[in-house]
Amino acid sequence: MNAQNFADAATESPAGTPRDIKMVARDVNVYYGPKQAIKGVSIEIPTDEVTAFIGPSGCGKSTFLRTLNRMNDTVSGARVEGDIRLDGEDIYDASMDVVQLRARVGMVFQKPNPFPKSIFENVAYGPRIHGLAASRGEMEQIVEQSLKRAGLWDEVKDRLNDSGTALSGGQQQRLCIARAIAVDPEVILMDEPCSALDPIATAKIEELIHELRGRYAIAIVTHNMQQAARVSQRTAFFHLGHLVEYGDTSEMFTNPREQRTKDYITGRYG
Numbered sequence: 001m002n003a004q005n006f007a008d009a010a011t012e013s014p015a016g017t018p019r020d021i022k023m024v025a026r027d028v029n030v031y032y033g034p035k036q037a038i039k040g041v042s043i044e045i046p047t048d049e050v051t052a053f054i055g056p057s058g059c060g061k062s063t064f065l066r067t068l069n070r071m072n073d074t075v076s077g078a079r080v081e082g083d084i085r086l087d088g089e090d091i092y093d094a095s096m097d098v099v100q101l102r103a104r105v106g107m108v109f110q111k112p113n114p115f116p117k118s119i120f121e122n123v124a125y126g127p128r129i130h131g132l133a134a135s136r137g138e139m140e141q142i143v144e145q146s147l148k149r150a151g152l153w154d155e156v157k158d159r160l161n162d163s164g165t166a167l168s169g170g171q172q173q174r175l176c177i178a179r180a181i182a183v184d185p186e187v188i189l190m191d192e193p194c195s196a197l198d199p200i201a202t203a204k205i206e207e208l209i210h211e212l213r214g215r216y217a218i219a220i221v222t223h224n225m226q227q228a229a230r231v232s233q234r235t236a237f238f239h240l241g242h243l244v245e246y247g248d249t250s251e252m253f254t255n256p257r258e259q260r261t262k263d264y265i266t267g268r269y270g
């Protein structure tokens with residue numbers, strides 16, 4: 001499938017209504033030194049939908065996800081080619097403020113990584129750096145609203161001064177989501193956000209993803225096919241650095257176009 005077909009597939013729903021697109025990647029290549037990890041990937045991330053990135057280990061899902069907020073800039077030896085836009089703006093342009101970009105395109109990692117600070121400070125940190133609150137009262141509002149949106153408020157409202165690291169794994173992950181939300185992002189990238197969590201904590205995060213959808217464009221890497229089917233509306237299947245297939249999740253899981261996709265989702269290799 002060529003790039004134009006990807007664009008058509010991405011911008012039209014089955015009914016033919018155009019999708020609202022938040023991010024567009026065109027012909028993206030990523031290298032680690034001489035080794036190419038991402039090969040000519042083009043994709044569009046819609047505003048109101050969750051996009052799942054699936055594929056076998058080592059196929060480049062995390063690498064590609066990191067291109068969307070320039071996290072690969074922090075990886076020594078990594079080099080990104082191609083064109084990636086956020087609302088039409090070239091995020092690799094020299095004039096792009098990377099700190100600002102990472103607030104607009106937030107990230108949640110596989111292993112919950114709260115700062116060794118209080119629950120309150122974990123959430124307040126970003127808004128403070130970005131000057132989003134004019135007073136203590138405003139900051140308290142931002143923290144409360146972010147924790148509410150992350151589905152954590154009721155569990156922590158009486159212990160905001162406790163350390164973030166003292167929470168359970170699932171709570172820590174919701175705290176990390178609250179931290180991302182606090183700076184009012186447009187996109188949230190999640191790299192296997194549930195892989196360190198038990199099924200109950202996982203169900204909570206999945207529920208949360210449903211609630212966040214519509215407010216934020218979301219891209220999530222997952223190894224769990226059921227999870228991809230449950231939380232996403234679009235699925236992108238990566239294999240050996242290529243984007244093999246990209247389309248509606250229900251369509252891809254019931255009627256994949258490519259044999260490699262079929263083999264993967266039916267568990268023939270992983």
Ligand SMILES: Nc1ncnc2c1ncn2[C@@H]1O[C@H](COP(=O)(O)OP(=O)(O)OP(=O)(O)O)[C@@H](O)[C@H]1O
Nearest residue numbers: 032037055056057058059060061062063064075077
């Ligand atoms: N920092 C790095 N330096 C060198 N090579 C890397 C680095 N990070 C990833 N790679 C290589 O790039 C390729 C893609 O890795 P990546 O982590 O993106 O895959 P993935 O699909 O996220 O895998 P997994 O499902 O195991 O998380 C792999 O071959 C990997 O070894």
Ligand SMILES: [Mg+2]
Nearest residue numbers: 061062063221
């Ligand atoms: Mg990965």
